[in-house]
Amino acid sequence: MASITGLTRNGQVWTPKFATSIDIDTCIGCGRCFKACSKGVLELTTIEVEEHYLEKDIMTIKHPGRCIGCGACGRTCPKNCFTLEEVEL
Ligand code: SF4
Ligand code: SF4
Numbered sequence: 001m002a003s004i005t006g007l008t009r010n011g012q013v014w015t016p017k018f019a020t021s022i023d024i025d026t027c028i029g030c031g032r033c034f035k036a037c038s039k040g041v042l043e044l045t046t047i048e049v050e051e052h053y054l055e056k057d058i059m060t061i062k063h064p065g066r067c068i069g070c071g072a073c074g075r076t077c078p079k080n081c082f083t084l085e086e087v088e089l
Contacts, residue, residue, distance in 0.1 A: 016069025017084035029057030033073035
């Protein structure tokens with residue numbers, strides 16, 4: 001199995017790193033990653049925080065199949081929530 005790779009405009013091999021998970025414990029629901037993603041991968045969701053009987057907004061990877069592995073979400077996140085990884089075909 002080989003990692004998914006692409007080519008830059010001048011023909012150099014480029015290995016994208018796809019968004020595979022978001023740490024919901026550190027996510028503050030700020031939405032910066034949502035604005036940075038051009039492919040409609042992410043969606044804000046409200047979850048219950050049981051121990052405090054409160055609700056909290058967190059970002060989720062709603063459409064992982066749309067991800068092109070550009071890494072913009074991870075670069076814009078102030079809490080370093082994203083795991084970005086090479087993915088095998
Ligand atoms: S890696 Fe790029 S395409 Fe994938 S979720 Fe992040 S910003 Fe969107
Ligand atoms: S940028 Fe980071 S902290 Fe903000 S919503 Fe996205 S994953 Fe959560």
